Structure formats: structure tokens, C-alpha cells
Amino acid sequence: MSEVSRPAAAAFPPAVLFDLDGTLLDSAPDMLATANAMRAARSRAPLTLAQLRPVVSKGSRAMLAVAFPELDEGACSALVPEFLDGYEALIGRHAVLFDGIADMLLALEQAGSRWGIVTNKPEYLARLILPQLGWEQRCAVLVGGDTLAERKPHPLPLLVASQRMGFAPAQCAYVGDDERDILAARAAGMPSVAALWGYRVAHDDPHCWQADRMVAEPAQLQHPCGWPRIGAPAA
Incomplete structure (x- = not known):
């Protein structure tokens, strides 16, 4: 085979952006403690992790709808400030990295790749996580759900994050556990990875998301072959 026709060796993406909850961080135990504190204040029995875990990536309103199923959308929205205040008070107390995340991030760094976070969590809450994990200097960029005028599934947060890191969107990969993550990546022109270890409701089929991978x-992403080919068409 000639040098011209030989396939390029697999390589890590030059830059990677990650969703936070359900992708890097198993934050469901913190969310459960927050929801159960609210239920206890109203003389309600506690929820189980199995009840709340599937909707954690959908945000505070979705979790409140599980915690208080008798309330309509407006009433759930009215409880969001209380939920966020309670979550802030205990953030990181029970949450842990998913198995393999620490080694995967180290592999990226050792390969010279840069990485950052694009989450729909409010930025002030996401920033509280960084020092707990020793990520203040390692995370190249952090864009929260309230950082910009738009949030995922709009592509703007991904476009701004890649720009702040100094990369074109096509040179970045985005990893997330929710369909809106994949929609945002596709709209941004960014190769996408669906994290199947994250949070999903029963009817959510990731095969329909059309992610590149x-x-x-996470252990599969410790090796270059686990990532989509940068510049290659979607699989």
C-alpha cells in the first residue's frame, strides 16, 4: 500500500467538550438528597435513586416533576429556586466521577488534547464542582446553561466553547448522555459521542440520536480508536 493510500492512524481529537451531569459526574446522589430534603420538609416519604436517576440530565424541573408528580409545570417551576439553593448547599457531597473518567481525562491530556465542559447546569453551580475535583487548571473552558443567551440543544454554547479554546468546531468532539447533547453537536458541526453510561428515561433510544459514536x-475513550475520526464523515 502506498503512503498516499495508507489509512491515517487513529488519534485523539485535538479538543474535547463534555457534558457534566451524567457524562463526567454521577451527580444523581446529590440531586436525590436535595429532592428528599424538600420532600421531608413537606412530610413526604423519600424517593429512591432509581426513581430520580433517569431524569437527572433533563434538569431541575424534570426532577421536581418526579419529586412532586401532583404539581403542574408552573408549580414545579416555582420550586426551582428552592431546589437550586438546596443543591448548592450540598453540592459534591455525594457525587462521584463515573468509573474510568479520571483515566480517560488523563489519557487525553497526555496525548496533548485539551478538554472543557459545556453543561446546562447554571454556571455558578458547575464552577463549584471544579475545585472539588482538582479541575480548575485542567478544564480549559466552562460554559453553563445560563452563560449565554442560548443553551443546549442550541449549538451556541458549543460554538463559543470551541472558540474560547482556539479550535474550529470540526476539530472538537462533544460527549454527552442526552439527545440534546447530540443535537447541539450536530448543529455546531462537531463530531459527537453518546455516553451510554449516563441518565436516560426508559423510552429514550440513543440509536435514534444519530451520534457519530x-x-x-468511559474506558473505551482511553484509546484513540474509541473516538470519532476528526474530519471524517459521520459513521
Whole structure:
């Protein structure tokens, strides 16, 4: 085979952006403690992790709808400030990295890749996580759900994050556990990875998201072959 026709060796993306909750961080235990504190204040029995976990990536309103199913959308929205205040008071107390995340981030760094976070969590809450994990200097960019005028599934947060890191969107990969993550990446022209270890409701089929890669566990991303080819068409 000639040098011209030889396939390029697999390589890590030059830059990677990650969703936070359900992708890097298993924050469901913190969310459960927050929701159960609210329920206890109203003389309600506690929820189980199995009840709340599937909707954690959908945001505070979705979690409140599980915690208080008798309330309509407006009433759930009215409880959001209380939920966020309670969550802020205990953030990181029970949350842990998913197995394999620490090694995967180290592999990216050792390969010279840069990484950052684009989350729909309010930025002030996401920033509280960074020092707990020793990520203040390692995370190249952080864009929260309230950082910009738009949030995922709009592509703006991904476009701004890649620009702040100094990369074109096509040179970045985005990893997330929710369909809106994949929609945002596609709209931004960014290769996408569906994190199948994250949070999903029963009817949510990641095969329909049309991600460039679907990955069952973070350990698969410790190697270049686990990532979509930068510049290559979607699989």
C-alpha cells in the first residue's frame, strides 16, 4: 500500500467538550438528597435513586416533576429556586466521577488534547464542582446553561466553547448522555459521542440520536480508536 493510500492512524481529537451531569459526574446522589430534603420538609416519604436517576440530565424541573408528580409545570417551576439553593448547599457531597473518567481525562491530556465542559447546569453551580475535583487548571473552558443567551440543544454554547479554546468546531468532539447533547453537536458541526453510561428515561433510544459514536463506558475513550475520526464523515 502506498503512503498516499495508507489509512491515517487513529488519534485523539485535538479538543474535547463534555457534558457534566451524567457524562463526567454521577451527580444523581446529590440531586436525590436535595429532592428528599424538600420532600421531608413537606412530610413526604423519600424517593429512591432509581426513581430520580433517569431524569437527572433533563434538569431541575424534570426532577421536581418526579419529586412532586401532583404539581403542574408552573408549580414545579416555582420550586426551582428552592431546589437550586438546596443543591448548592450540598453540592459534591455525594457525587462521584463515573468509573474510568479520571483515566480517560488523563489519557487525553497526555496525548496533548485539551478538554472543557459545556453543561446546562447554571454556571455558578458547575464552577463549584471544579475545585472539588482538582479541575480548575485542567478544564480549559466552562460554559453553563445560563452563560449565554442560548443553551443546549442550541449549538451556541458549543460554538463559543470551541472558540474560547482556539479550535474550529470540526476539530472538537462533544460527549454527552442526552439527545440534546447530540443535537447541539450536530448543529455546531462537531463530531459527537453518546455516553451510554449516563441518565436516560426508559423510552429514550440513543440509536435514534444519530451520534457519530455510541460508547458504553468511559474506558473505551482511553484509546484513540474509541473516538470519532476528526474530519471524517459521520459513521
